[in-house]
Amino acid sequence: MNVKFLGWISSLAGRREMQVDIDNPAKLGDILPFSLQGRSIIIIVNNEPGSGETMVKNTDQVTLMPVISGG
Amino acid sequence: MHGWNGKILRVNLNKKTSAVQSYDKDFALNYLGGRGFAARILWDELPAGTDPLSPQNKLIFATGPLTGLPVASSGKIVVAAKSPLTNGYGDGNLGSRAAVTLRKAGYEALVVEGKADSPVYVLVEDDSVEIMDAKDLWGKGTFDAEDDLTATHGKSAGVLLIGQAGENLVKFAPVMSQKGRAGGRPGMGAVMGSKNLKAVVIKGTKDIPLADPDSLKELGKDAYKDIKGKESYDFWIRQGTMQALEWANESSCLPSYNFREGVFDEAKGIDGYKVEELKVDRRGCPNCNMQCGNVIKDVEGQEAELDYENVGLLGSNLGIGNLKEVALLNRLADDWGIDTISAGNIIGFVMEASERKLIPENYKWGSVDDARTIMEAIAFRKGFGNTLAEGVRHSAATIGKGCEKWAIQCKGLECSAYDCHAAPGMALAFATSSIGAHHKDAWLISWEIATDRSGYNKEKVAKLIELQQLRGGVFESLVACRLPWIEVGFALDWYPKFLKAATGEDLSMDNLKTAGDRIYALIRCFWKRENPDFGRSWDIPPERWFTEPLTKGPMKGTKVDREGYTRMQNWYYEMRGWDSNGIPTRKTLEALGLADVAGALHIA
Numbered sequence: 001m002n003v004k005f006l007g008w009i010s011s012l013a014g015r016r017e018m019q020v021d022i023d024n025p026a027k028l029g030d031i032l033p034f035s036l037q038g039r040s041i042i043i044i045v046n047n048e049p050g051s052g053e054t055m056v057k058n059t060d061q062v063t064l065m066p067v068i069s070g071g
Numbered sequence: 072m073h074g075w076n077g078k079i080l081r082v083n084l085n086k087k088t089s090a091v092q093s094y095d096k097d098f099a100l101n102y103l104g105g106r107g108f109a110a111r112i113l114w115d116e117l118p119a120g121t122d123p124l125s126p127q128n129k130l131i132f133a134t135g136p137l138t139g140l141p142v143a144s145s146g147k148i149v150v151a152a153k154s155p156l157t158n159g160y161g162d163g164n165l166g167s168r169a170a171v172t173l174r175k176a177g178y179e180a181l182v183v184e185g186k187a188d189s190p191v192y193v194l195v196e197d198d199s200v201e202i203m204d205a206k207d208l209w210g211k212g213t214f215d216a217e218d219d220l221t222a223t224h225g226k227s228a229g230v231l232l233i234g235q236a237g238e239n240l241v242k243f244a245p246v247m248s249q250k251g252r253a254g255g256r257p258g259m260g261a262v263m264g265s266k267n268l269k270a271v272v273i274k275g276t277k278d279i280p281l282a283d284p285d286s287l288k289e290l291g292k293d294a295y296k297d298i299k300g301k302e303s304y305d306f307w308i309r310q311g312t313m314q315a316l317e318w319a320n321e322s323s324c325l326p327s328y329n330f331r332e333g334v335f336d337e338a339k340g341i342d343g344y345k346v347e348e349l350k351v352d353r354r355g356c357p358n359c360n361m362q363c364g365n366v367i368k369d370v371e372g373q374e375a376e377l378d379y380e381n382v383g384l385l386g387s388n389l390g391i392g393n394l395k396e397v398a399l400l401n402r403l404a405d406d407w408g409i410d411t412i413s414a415g416n417i418i419g420f421v422m423e424a425s426e427r428k429l430i431p432e433n434y435k436w437g438s439v440d441d442a443r444t445i446m447e448a449i450a451f452r453k454g455f456g457n458t459l460a461e462g463v464r465h466s467a468a469t470i471g472k473g474c475e476k477w478a479i480q481c482k483g484l485e486c487s488a489y490d491c492h493a494a495p496g497m498a499l500a501f502a503t504s505s506i507g508a509h510h511k512d513a514w515l516i517s518w519e520i521a522t523d524r525s526g527y528n529k530e531k532v533a534k535l536i537e538l539q540q541l542r543g544g545v546f547e548s549l550v551a552c553r554l555p556w557i558e559v560g561f562a563l564d565w566y567p568k569f570l571k572a573a574t575g576e577d578l579s580m581d582n583l584k585t586a587g588d589r590i591y592a593l594i595r596c597f598w599k600r601e602n603p604d605f606g607r608s609w610d611i612p613p614e615r616w617f618t619e620p621l622t623k624g625p626m627k628g629t630k631v632d633r634e635g636y637t638r639m640q641n642w643y644y645e646m647r648g649w650d651s652n653g654i655p656t657r658k659t660l661e662a663l664g665l666a667d668v669a670g671a672l673h674i675a
């Protein structure tokens with residue numbers, strides 16, 4: 001599974017991208033290197049809105065993006 | 072009165088006179104300042120049908136009760152007039168020392184009327200107002216002209232000015248300040264040029280009357296600390312709004328090749344990380360501790376200040392993937408005083424017209440030289456540039472042959488840097504923005520992508536209205552920068568506290584939102600009064616987003632569904648209390664204290 005961290009979330013994750021191998025579907029929140037608790041973060045799984053509770057699998061593309069305001 | 076000086080300075084360039092007008096607390100509470108003051112003054116004082124480039128138009132520089140105070144990002148000023156680009160209400164805000172000095176000179180607003188016989192600038196020093204000769208400044212770019220004025224009047228003077236584009240009445244010339252800050256996209260700079268007014272220079276030394284100065288000072292300090300302590304602060308300082316480029320590219324909403332693709336293969340060459348590599352300085356507005364102007368050296372070795380909007384339009388929208396080349400275009404636009412968003416939008420339109428062989432010129436995507444040639448032709452109204460200087464709507468109508476469908480504008484104002492093929496709510500936000508297609512009033516796209524980007528639902532419409540109340544209503548009228556709020560998560564409930572300490576008034580967010588609704592309804596009525604055929608057909612996004620799906624990227628094939636859009640448009644009017652043609656009803660206007668406006672428009 002590929003996870004992209006955009007904007008300041010890359011600082012939180014300590015990287016801009018992460019490749020994870022998961023044998024069985026798992027909760028996204030359990031895989032991330034930081035807690036989603038109390039943070040305003042947009043989660044996109046395969047172009048659809050997701051959350052920490054979304055069950056993800058190896059072939060998924062996940063993007064975590066900040067809420068921004070557009071220049 | 073506390074918080075507001077209670078005074079508006081009037082300068083008449085025909086008569087070479089000035090006067091000070093007082094206003095009362097009711098006016099202050101109903102319209103707050105900034106956009107609210109400007110909208111009410113234009114409604115009250117402009118004869119219906121005024122030619123925007125005639126001496127009868129009024130150019131308004133307006134601050135609000137938070138401007139210039141030692142609180143977060145409060146160094147901004149609104150500039151407004153009837154727009155020569157759209158023939159409707161036009162405004163924009165920019166960061167400038169002049170925002171602070173106008174308040175310290177004792178005024179919330181400066182209204183410029185009439186037209187000077189020859190080039191002038193207005194010099195305000197507290198109670199003294201002089202109309203000065205500007206013949207030596209006329210014809211100069213904004214960088215040199217501002218340097219000259221600063222050399223004459225000192226660094227404490229705030230300067231608002233136009234470049235050659237404003238002098239040449241380019242209809243999307245903004246007002247500029249501090250070599251890179253721009254406001255008033257719908258031609259406020261052209262209105263200034265039409266008055267032979269090169270600049271306004273303001274010095275102010277007075278104290279702004281405050282209800283509780285000690286509390287305000289403490290609050291201000293705590294607020295700055297709060298902003299600095301936010302988790303996202305350090306990254307903001309690194310990239311500022313430029314982080315939006317990667318964001319938009321990943322979300323298929325980055326303008327590329329005249330808003331066709333939503334993604335750009337060379338995005339990495341112009342994104343926030345590239346800015347970090349090349350950055351030589353950081354600039355910003357007064358009173359801001361999260362300054363977002365990233366300065367890099369362009370291909371000619373000159374400094375240029377970049378933000379996302381400029382790079383989205385002058386970069387990916389033109390197929391240019393070299394940030395130093397984008398910086399060159401940006402620097403020239405800032406110096407000539409031409410709006411970077413509209414310029415990039417129109418140059419993209421021209422490149423597509425050339426690709427389709429609808430015009431004789433041979434311009435190529437990705438060519439900075441071609442982009443520069445077109446921009447120069449616009450700024451100096453040379454050849455076909457004279458047509459382009461009238462805006463993309465007019466240019467498309469001139470070329471014809473169906474190119475109106477890919478003239479990316481609403482109400483005559485060129486869309487800013489968000490492709491909405493796959494963001495129908497943002498398309499509605501552009502289409503219902505109070506000045507034409509601008510993102511400032513309601514940047515719904517973040518929320519939309521986080522929830523349900525393909526949906527056409529009432530929740531989306533309700534969120535759009537809430538954002539318009541806050542961004543277009545409250546922030547544009549208080550006048551303070553909205554970026555601390557969303558970008559670093561500075562809580563909205565700071566603002567009523569600032570206002571309490573400044574004005575002594577208990578103004579809740581709900582009070583402020585109602586003021587936002589009042590201002591929006593008034594602006595809507597202004598459009599109607601100036602354009603008798605104004606109505607729902609004016610609230611439609613560019614045809615391309617309905618009929619030509621995205622050609623690349625993960626959202627390839629997506630477009631806006633017309634029926635879904637119409638449903639949202641209907642809900643939008645219902646929720647706003649406007650009729651099915653998009654005009655506020657009498658009941659709505661009366662509830663907002665605008666019965667006189669309903670009467671003037673003969674709304675039954």
Ligand code: SF4
Nearest residue numbers: 144355356359363552
């Ligand atoms: S965040 Fe940027 S635009 Fe807002 S006040 Fe600060 S420098 Fe100006």
